[in-house]
Amino acid sequence: MTDADTLVAQLDAALPMPSIVRRDVVLVAGPWLGGASSVVTALRKRLPEHTVVEADEVAAGQAPAAVVFVVSATAPLTESDCALLDAVAADTDAVIGVVTKIDVHRTWRDVLDADRAVLAQRAPRYRDMRWVGTAAAPDLGVAVIDELVTALRDILADATRDRRNRLRALENRLLTVQRRLELEVAGAGRGARLGALRTERTAALHRYRVEKSQRSIALRAQVQHARLTLTYFARNRCASVRTELQEDLAALGRRGLAHFPDEVRRRAAEVADDVAAGVVRQLGDVGEELGLAVEPVDSRPAVEVRAAPSRARGAETRLMLLLGGGFGVGVALTLSRVFAGLAPQWAVGGVLGGAVIGVALTVWVVAVRGLLHDRAVLDRWVVEVIGRQRTAVEEWVAARVLAAEASLGRAAAERDAADHARTEDTIARIDREIREHATAGARAAAARDRHVPVIESALAAVGHELDALNTAKPTDSRSSESFL
Template sequence: MTDRVELLVSQIDAALPTPAIVRRDVALVAGPWLAGTSSVATALRERLPEHTVVEAEELAAGHAPAAVVFVVSATAPLTESDCALLDSVAADTDAVIGVVAKIDVHRTWRDVLDADRVLLARRAPRYRDMRWVGTAAAPDLGAPVIDDLVTALRELLTDETRDRRNRLRAIENRLLGVHRRLELDAVGTGRDARLAALRAERAAAVHRYRVDKSQRSIALRAQIAQARLALTYFARNRCASVRTELQEDLAGLSRRDLARFPDEVRRRAEEVADDVAAGVTRHLADVGEELGLVVEPVHSRPAVEVGAAPSRARGAETRLMLLLGGGFGFGAALTLSRVFADLAPQWAVGGALGGAVIGVVLTVWVVGVRGLLHDRAVLDRWVVQVVGRQCTAVEEWVGARVLAAEASLGGAAAERDAADHARTEDTIARIDREIREHATAGARAAAARDRHVPVIESALAAVREELGAIDTAKQANSRASESFL
């Protein structure tokens, strides 16, 4: 029967046909903390010197004992962690004895023993026929109560079916382990969570790319609009300020300084052009730095065209002013001559001559002042025209520079968006590839489970059938011995 079981196991995985354990001819004493395992192990070593008794820390990983003595306290029934410990230490061993220790101080130990037996029988069918005994390996008073355990362990170790049952139990544990692994691989414990995380990461990458692209586009448009408004306002204010300064300077110029004034207008126009060019270059560079993009430098400046100053010829106006000035001077001279004639008749002739001189001087002064004011007015109108033309040219140049910067920034932004799109596509491709790999792995695991589970179940059935046959034969022999006696 065992050969048939091993044949079924080899059909699952030919590389692992048998349990990968080392069977040691020792009796393992194990149990929960403070259950009294050390005292039981010491007592068994004294009473069974012909057998090797070890505790859990003395058994290396991958080694399985010939028998397991599982010691629990008589204080309370088994807990879930106690049952898990028993499953672990007796996974590859069928020969197991349950021991309720410290029965000398716990009078209700029999109730605890019965509760433990029922609990383990419900947990796994293999524990249904498990033998239980009570012990007091190191009592506070009286002699140790260990005889029943010694007898039970000696019978278990000398049982002819022990090796066969242990091997079958190891094969069953191996089959159950393979079955659990196949189920876990098929169900994909953690795979759904990983797939959900991958899908969330994919959606986040797409959303982040779209949001970042939209935000960068909005920021670019906003910065360009602000730059156009700010630079146009700056150019207009700079032209207005220089016009005011020139008009103020012109109002205080003498006749000799008027000839140099057109050159001053040209120089100030050059300064305005240089200031506007520098301001535009600096502002657009700041915009590019804030957006994280490179702006092409500005290599031009606003064109400055300051023509010749208008002619100050004033023929008819000069004659009119001579006439008016002469009338003013004659009137002044006549008034002075009359004053002198009335006050001092002896000075009448001198007063007339003096009045004539004063009249001529006043006439010249009036004509000169009026001519200066006329020249200033002509130059003032010329300044207004020059600055107006320059303001228009500067605003057109600023608009052209902002438009060129917008094209440059748009190209750089498009290149950056293309790079981000490529990185996003790589991320999405990686995520999609991992999602497909998980789906493929799940399909392969499900196929492997569907292919191997029937064989595993057949092998488990064969193992349990043989274990049941051994137990049945053992019980029959026991009843026959009792009848004979």
């Protein structure tokens, strides 16, 4: 067992190593329009004892015995061409480079030298790679394929070919494992995923704090707006009903005054019902706007309307009788003198008529003044009743809004608690995934640190043995002679 085999055997048995199946075929591959198909046809005719295949005839996990890499003499190798060579010759050391179409490209030697330099700079294994020029399907003259056939027979007859191919496949396996270990440490997208997780975590916390603050501000604003709106509504409703009652009172006669207190009580009850309905509607709108449940309003403003004050007016009545009587006597004397002056024969009738008119005027003045007095008393009573109702209604509105604010605050606190729990679950999930990525990275780094030294030692041994084999075999890097 060689040093390379010994070092590879020391690798961890749990470390997966890709395996290949070696096929005894010659693989001809190259970039598109490079002339690979023409070379395959020519080699199949010249080497019938060997199997010559193209790239699509070699399945994944299989490796050929030798690789003929065909490129056109039109231009030097590109990066994609080099990547294709790396892929088809990854597990095969026996590689021949072929520059085709030398019959139409007189500068093919310059292209060949440029290709050799590009590959030598790309990887040390390509420094001693043999290159030949061919014209497998020339437009002019005969085919130039002999040097390629000779070179291919030399490689296939080389006693060290199998060992070199095996070492090259082993090197590729070691490099693949090493790259995989490095990729596991870096993680396929692990950095981007960790960045996304940290961004998501920050966004979740920021969103929760902002939404909580916005909901709190909205709650206070909505409650204050409801308090102002309802207080203004209750105040205006009381003012409007007071004005309406005063207008109705000013138009009432003596008979209507008896039923006026009942009307005041009815209108006061209507105001209470209207305010209660407005409070229910306004608070319901607030709850719907905030998405919170509001405790139902199960009461209404209670206003006690006291009995109307007594309209007794004894002293005022006597005074009005005296004044009315004086007014009536004055009117009677005036009428009697008028009749006596105009028609003396009607003097007695004028005195009697004046007396009657004077009495009637006295009664009318006393009645009108009494009606005005009763209206004034009831007007003051209406102002007092509505004033008490306004105070009671405003207090009731303030109490209902305060109760609604407490109810909304409790509902908002419950919602914030639920949101906080959901946010905590999200943060915990993100932190758990971050820890898992960190743990996976640590495990991958530990595995890399454990295996890479052995892999590097094995790679060095493989390289040393390959160098020894390549030095021992004859090297022929000469290219074809000039195509005439």
